[in-house]
Amino acid sequence: MSDLTPSTTASEGALIGLRFTPDIQAAYLARLEECGNEVEAAKLLKVPYRAVKSLRQTDQAFRELEQTAMEVFFKGTVEKEAVRRAVKGVRKGVYYKGEHIGDERVFSDTLMKQQLEAGDPKKYGKNVHHDHTVRVGVLVVNATLSEADFEAQYGQPVEIITVQPDSNEEA
Numbered sequence: 001m002s003d004l005t006p007s008t009t010a011s012e013g014a015l016i017g018l019r020f021t022p023d024i025q026a027a028y029l030a031r032l033e034e035c036g037n038e039v040e041a042a043k044l045l046k047v048p049y050r051a052v053k054s055l056r057q058t059d060q061a062f063r064e065l066e067q068t069a070m071e072v073f074f075k076g077t078v079e080k081e082a083v084r085r086a087v088k089g090v091r092k093g094v095y096y097k098g099e100h101i102g103d104e105r106v107f108s109d110t111l112m113k114q115q116l117e118a119g120d121p122k123k124y125g126k127n128v129h130h131d132h133t134v135r136v137g138v139l140v141v142n143a144t145l146s147e148a149d150f151e152a153q154y155g156q157p158v159e160i161i162t163v164q165p166d167s168n169e170e171a
Contacts (some may be wrong), residue, residue, distance in 0.1 A: 020051045025062065028052065029069045038066070038072035086111035 002047075024047060031041035043048045055062050091104040118126040150158040 001029065020047060020055055025055070025065075029065055032066065032069040033072045035078070036070060044062045082108075083115055086115055 024045065027045055028041055028047060031044050035041055035044070038052060039049050042052050051077075056066060085108050087108040091103045093100050094102045094104050102163060108169045113124075117126070145153065147158050
């Protein structure tokens, strides 16, 4: 549990029909840390979900506490489970002609890749750099310009390359 858990909480049965008081809010946030689902956390405390939604819409501090509770759930539950599945794998039944003949351990390469990218993005992240600078080009001009006029007009020196067709090439 994080520090969102109240020091004293009302019994769950006593929460029926009460306003969404600070103690009840703290109990809701503690449940949210455990289950990661707003509707389920409210249901566990017998608090109408519309009361949670209403407070979320009107109270910035509550929204932030709710977000923190979700982050605690994610880091404490979801991330740990992802690491476990990636490193230790999960058991999966093996069937032959509809009959269970054993189990195999299946690992998730995708989860492992995601954990590596999150843990060390410089080493395992997507470090793709796209350079869209054009370094070579051809300019076709309908008029004849001298090298000096070209440089004056376009601000770059011109390099004239004459390409002769290879006489050995077949048509």
